Amino acid sequence: MNLSDFLLSQVPFSPEELEEILSCFEKKEIPKNTMLIQQGEISRTLYFIENGMGRSYYLKKQGKEITQWFFGSGKFMASADSFFQKTPSLYYLELLEDSIVYTISREKMDMLFSKYHKMDQLGRLVSIEMLTKVVNKLNAIQFQTAKERYEYMLEEFPDIYHRIPLGHIASYLGMTQETLSRIRR
Amino acid sequence: MNLSDFLLSQVPFSPEELEEILSCFEKKEIPKNTMLIQQGEISRTLYFIENGMGRSYYLKKQGKEITQWFFGSGKFMASADSFFQKTPSLYYLELLEDSIVYTISREKMDMLFSKYHKMDQLGRLVSIEMLTKVVNKLNAIQFQTAKERYEYMLEEFPDIYHRIPLGHIASYLGMTQETLSRIRR
DNA sequence: CTATTCCTTTGACATAAATCAAAAAGCAAA
């Protein structure tokens, strides 16, 4: 899904508004395995994924990677708290596939927020939607068995499971790779 | 914390704006154990807690209550997805203490959102903050031991643990009451 | 003050999932 369609699906921007907003984004092709932000950095860029797939993750002691979220086509990708609150990112962001993304800087985003009421509205809608999804995951993780969690994931990210290493999915679901492998069978 | 102070701490409303916004809220004293919304209802009211404490929870099979979140003084309390997206609430909301709250209807809230750019901004800020907190909890639940989760909770809700039945806290943390009791010792 | 109810702790046992270890399967480069 491209950015323009996505924006219009959320808020009825006028053609002029849409044009200015789009002009603040930059379209880029970025190869897989690119790290978009490191843990500890302050995020200055928000990404919209037109095509591709990314994830956020962090390192536990012993350097184990814990996947925190997946970002697919048609979604914004960012270390949200870092980008919006200017705090050091708790996560790494990386692309798992060659991707086509739109990027925007914090400054331009702020400018759009202050210029267009509708952008704040968009921000609010996107935030609430994300909040709902995170809460859903939380419920799945908190009170379901490993098997039910796997099923939750198939609903939330139906297109993921053949595209992405098992270990990433397992850690996203809060279980070991071995457990996930056994469940799948 | 009262509503006026809270609003000003987030966004620099003018005195006139502030007055109109406040006039859309209604101040109420509500006794403990009041149910604010039932699972399945569509939430029409947003609450701001000036004083008191509430929680959201849902029922698992066998009627077990699972606490989903606690809402303390100075916070908005709502079944957020239901209120903002007009979907049936996944949760019950109840007050755990006699509380002083400000209420506002969905209609007035929408009116404020469309009238004041700054209200959308407020909505965005509050949503992002909530998002960050939920993500924190998610990380705690997902990858920490029962003991570490308990410590996370002491940080997030320092004033809670002597005010609220152990069972509520345990289910919030995704563990049984017995486990929490053993950890505490 | 006493009784009823609710809340918390403790104990014994069961179990889902983690860990450790190694084999098998896939995949990429030469």
Add this chain to the structure above:
DNA sequence: TTTGCTTTTTGATTTATGTCAAAGGAATAG
């Protein structure tokens, strides 16, 4: 193809936490 590297599966064992059951404390209403 062969070689090497990564990912997935399988097996044996351990462990944290859940479940079930009951007793002890604390709070509330009459």
